[in-house]
Amino acid sequence: MRKFLDITPNIDFMKLKKFGYIFSSIVVLLSVAVIYFKGFNLGLDFTGGTAIQIRFEKPIDIKTLRDALKDINLEDSVIQEVGKNKRDYEIRVSLKKGSSKEIYRKVKTALDKHFPNQYEILKLDYIGAVIGKELREASIYSIIAVMVAILVYVAYRFEPVFAIGAIVPLFHDALITMGIFSAFSMEVDLSVVAAILTVLGYSLNDTIIIFDRIRENIRIRGKKNLLLLINQSINENLSRTVITSGTTLFSVLALYLFGGESLKNFSLALLIGIIVGTYSSIYVASPIVADLERYLRKKGRKYSQVGV
Amino acid sequence: MSLKKDVKIKLLVAFSIIVASIYLALTKPIKLGLDLQGGISIVLEVDIDTVLENNYKQLGKDIEELLKDKEIDVLDVKVDKKRLIVSILDNSKLEEAKKLIFSKFGRIVNVETDKDYLLISYRKEYLENLKKDIVNRTIEVLRRRIDEFGTLNPNIAKLGDKRIIVELPGVVNPDRAKAIIGKTAQLEILEVVDYAMSKEELLAKYPDGLPKGTKIIEGIPKKYGKQSIKEWFLVKDTPIITGDDLKDAQVRLDQYGNPAVDFELKSNSAEKFGEATARLINKRMAIVLDNKVISAPVVRSRISNAGQITGDFTSEEASDLALVLRAGALPAPVEILEERLIGPTLGKDSIQKTINAGIVALTLVGIFMIFRYAISGFISIVALLINGLLLWATLVAFGITLTLPGIAGIILNIGMAVDANVIIFERIREELRKGKTLRVSLEEGFKRAWDAILDAQITTLIAAFVLFQFGTGPLKGFAATLSIGTITSIFTAMFITKLLLDIIVGDKKSMKYAI
Numbered sequence: 001m002r003k004f005l006d007i008t009p010n011i012d013f014m015k016l017k018k019f020g021y022i023f024s025s026i027v028v029l030l031s032v033a034v035i036y037f038k039g040f041n042l043g044l045d046f047t048g049g050t051a052i053q054i055r056f057e058k059p060i061d062i063k064t065l066r067d068a069l070k071d072i073n074l075e076d077s078v079i080q081e082v083g084k085n086k087r088d089y090e091i092r093v094s095l096k097k098g099s100s101k102e103i104y105r106k107v108k109t110a111l112d113k114h115f116p117n118q119y120e121i122l123k124l125d126y127i128g129a130v131i132g133k134e135l136r137e138a139s140i141y142s143i144i145a146v147m148v149a150i151l152v153y154v155a156y157r158f159e160p161v162f163a164i165g166a167i168v169p170l171f172h173d174a175l176i177t178m179g180i181f182s183a184f185s186m187e188v189d190l191s192v193v194a195a196i197l198t199v200l201g202y203s204l205n206d207t208i209i210i211f212d213r214i215r216e217n218i219r220i221r222g223k224k225n226l227l228l229l230i231n232q233s234i235n236e237n238l239s240r241t242v243i244t245s246g247t248t249l250f251s252v253l254a255l256y257l258f259g260g261e262s263l264k265n266f267s268l269a270l271l272i273g274i275i276v277g278t279y280s281s282i283y284v285a286s287p288i289v290a291d292l293e294r295y296l297r298k299k300g301r302k303y304s305q306v307g308v
Numbered sequence: 309m310s311l312k313k314d315v316k317i318k319l320l321v322a323f324s325i326i327v328a329s330i331y332l333a334l335t336k337p338i339k340l341g342l343d344l345q346g347g348i349s350i351v352l353e354v355d356i357d358t359v360l361e362n363n364y365k366q367l368g369k370d371i372e373e374l375l376k377d378k379e380i381d382v383l384d385v386k387v388d389k390k391r392l393i394v395s396i397l398d399n400s401k402l403e404e405a406k407k408l409i410f411s412k413f414g415r416i417v418n419v420e421t422d423k424d425y426l427l428i429s430y431r432k433e434y435l436e437n438l439k440k441d442i443v444n445r446t447i448e449v450l451r452r453r454i455d456e457f458g459t460l461n462p463n464i465a466k467l468g469d470k471r472i473i474v475e476l477p478g479v480v481n482p483d484r485a486k487a488i489i490g491k492t493a494q495l496e497i498l499e500v501v502d503y504a505m506s507k508e509e510l511l512a513k514y515p516d517g518l519p520k521g522t523k524i525i526e527g528i529p530k531k532y533g534k535q536s537i538k539e540w541f542l543v544k545d546t547p548i549i550t551g552d553d554l555k556d557a558q559v560r561l562d563q564y565g566n567p568a569v570d571f572e573l574k575s576n577s578a579e580k581f582g583e584a585t586a587r588l589i590n591k592r593m594a595i596v597l598d599n600k601v602i603s604a605p606v607v608r609s610r611i612s613n614a615g616q617i618t619g620d621f622t623s624e625e626a627s628d629l630a631l632v633l634r635a636g637a638l639p640a641p642v643e644i645l646e647e648r649l650i651g652p653t654l655g656k657d658s659i660q661k662t663i664n665a666g667i668v669a670l671t672l673v674g675i676f677m678i679f680r681y682a683i684s685g686f687i688s689i690v691a692l693l694i695n696g697l698l699l700w701a702t703l704v705a706f707g708i709t710l711t712l713p714g715i716a717g718i719i720l721n722i723g724m725a726v727d728a729n730v731i732i733f734e735r736i737r738e739e740l741r742k743g744k745t746l747r748v749s750l751e752e753g754f755k756r757a758w759d760a761i762l763d764a765q766i767t768t769l770i771a772a773f774v775l776f777q778f779g780t781g782p783l784k785g786f787a788a789t790l791s792i793g794t795i796t797s798i799f800t801a802m803f804i805t806k807l808l809l810d811i812i813v814g815d816k817k818s819m820k821y822a823i
């Protein structure tokens with residue numbers, strides 16, 4: 001471990017890039033298809049409605065709870081177990097069933113009747129239709145805003161070819177993360193959007209660090225054999241890429257495993273995003289820079305000075 | 309070990325910063341978000357349109373009077389929430405009418421003529437001021453109500469241009485919180501002209517339309533034994549008194565021992581009320597709260613300075629009603645857009661779990677860093693702890709609220725903050741492999757890593773800033789800790805780590821387990 005990747009490896013990533021392109025394209029297309037056909041399991045933040053989280057003194061079955069809600073005609077609500085101890089449950093009721101006041105009263109009446117003094121209301125969320133819609137829009141805008149800001153920044157600090165090389169993997173990372181959430185019907189709430197934004201910022205770190213090395217190497221050796229140079233830069237940086245992502249993964253994994261239910265969706269989105277992001281900086285970002293450069297050179301365009 | 313002068317100065321700087329941070333962290337408590345300490349947060353939207361419509365109605369009356377005074381007969385005044393449409397009998401007087409209106413109300417309205425109509429709408433500045441004024445007054449009233457309710461450390465703030473967020477920490481009954489916050493509490497006492505058991509029945513009594521200056525208001529259902537009865541009332545438009553005339557309101561018991569609200573009137577209002585009640589003996593008057601008749605007692609004798617509101621109140625409802633009447637009515641109705649209630653247990657639960665996650669993260673990262681980078685790795689963990697301290701001190705110093713996602717941001721930061729160190733250390737190793745001395749490699753490593761660190765952290769900051777703009781309460785906390793932690797980590801990696809390494813390595817050309 002101490003000497004892991006200490007000697008610069010010599011993996012031919014540029015040879016592997018075809019595999020990278022094909023693999024990524026398939027996964028991205030699959031993600032888009034799943035999102036398109038299956039959609040998301042949207043959280044309360046986006047759908048609006050009322051959610052009440054209850055903790056029972058003793059473990060109970062979900063069926064017992066559902067039966068208790070029959071009296072108040074809420075037995076067809078979404079009832080989810082929170083955690084695994086059979087004590088915490090969340091009841092989610094759509095906006096159509098009434099205001100949070102009515103739902104709260106009804107649920108309380110039903111629970112008082114069936115489980116007197118054996119429960120505690122942990123949490124109540126009510127999101128009106130207006131807010132739900134606004135949050136849906138704001139989520140999309142903010143993802144676009146982050147991408148545009150990153151594009152501008154990278155174009156400013158590096159050059160246009162790099163900016164494209166940086167932004168394509170971002171789409172890739174965001175789409176695959178969302179695709180996985182869609183495929184497994186995992187709940188997408190505001191915190192998942194926050195995690196995706198964070199992943200966009202963070203997964204760029206790896207890309208930038210490789211770009212920075214490419215820029216430095218070009219300064220020293222020129223652009224003659226760009227493919228070889230990019231490959232070498234990735235190899236030189238491999239230990240960094242793996243370790244920086246690794247330490248962050250330690251943190252996220254700790255959060256996911258021990259951080260409690262409230263942060264589950266959030267840390268899961270981070271976990272997926274960071275893994276996908278690390279892969280994409282090696283297999284997507286750098287090859288795109290190399291191929292774009294080659295393509296532009298073939299067309300005879302003058303993009304002669306990479307870097308500052 | 310003798311230190312160079314610049315190292316001594318840097319050490320002094322680092323030491324002062326750390327001491328100041330420790331002082332801040334120990335003396336000032338951190339603000340905990342509602343998701344951690346429990347409580348309720350409610351987002352309200354002020355219904356400006358209703359106020360506008362009422363204002364237009366009043367303006368319409370004023371204009372009608374103004375024109376009548378100058379012998380211009382008004383045919384019709386139409387009101388919507390955007391403008392008034394006035395038509396007059398003699399269209400040749402349209403210009404004169406326009407001038408008249410303009411000279412009296414020109415400061416606040418625009419007047420246009422459109423064929424046979426006068427179109428009157430409020431000016432933009434007036435509308436802006438009105439909106440601001442209403443929202444600010446709403447906040448004031450809410451603050452008075454909540455103060456009377458006795459919640460500690462409430463937070464009431466404007467959110468955008470017509471929304472208000474109310475945060476009440478602690479154990480709160482959501483029903484009562486909403487009764488106190490969401491109720492407009494517009495009290496009116498009106499003269500009852502007629503009443504019936506249904507709206508249809510009432511309307512049927514007036515086949516030629518309702519008498520001028522009256523309107524229909526529904527009553528709240530009342531229980532008589534097992535039966536529930538709801539009455540409808542035809543009342544005079546203009547109230548005898550309103551909530552503004554009240555001096556005080558208190559909970560009392562009525563003659564049957566049920567909770568009721570006693571009110572006392574201001575002296576000049578008492579006179580008005582006395583006259584009206586003298587006239588209305590043996591007739592009913594309607595006590596209307598937020599456009600619903602809550603009771604309609606028969607006047608038995610002249611009442612002047614005090615009265616009682618009865619209804620099917622529980623004692624809590626009665627005391628909440630008295631409270632909102634004392635604190636005053638909201639200038640406009642409000643709609644509850646969002647409500648989040650967190651019980652105290654969940655907050656404690658969350659804190660405990662995230663702290664555990666943090667300890668696990670720190671241990672994993674620490675073991676890894678020390679294993680791979682030996683002495684330098686140990687230093688990076690010291691720097692990481694200092695980073696945590698600086699982050700905490702910054703939160704405290706700026707009064708930033710710590711939320712559950714905020715703690716997640718700190719834990720994430722444990723993993724991200726060492727990134728800068730990893731980039732530097734790997735670079736130093738690379739330079740060492742090229743055969744440079746430890747001292748030279750150290751300098752090179754820090755110098756060359758700077759660009760990469762800066763670029764990499766700025767992209768994280770971009771994401772955090774956007775998140776801060778769009779995120780709601782708790783997520784703003786995440787954006788805050790993430791961005792502050794990112795900035796402090798650049799400082800600790802470039803300054804603290806470097807300083808500690810300089811002290812330990814000194815001028816040595818090589819050192820076992822240095823990195």
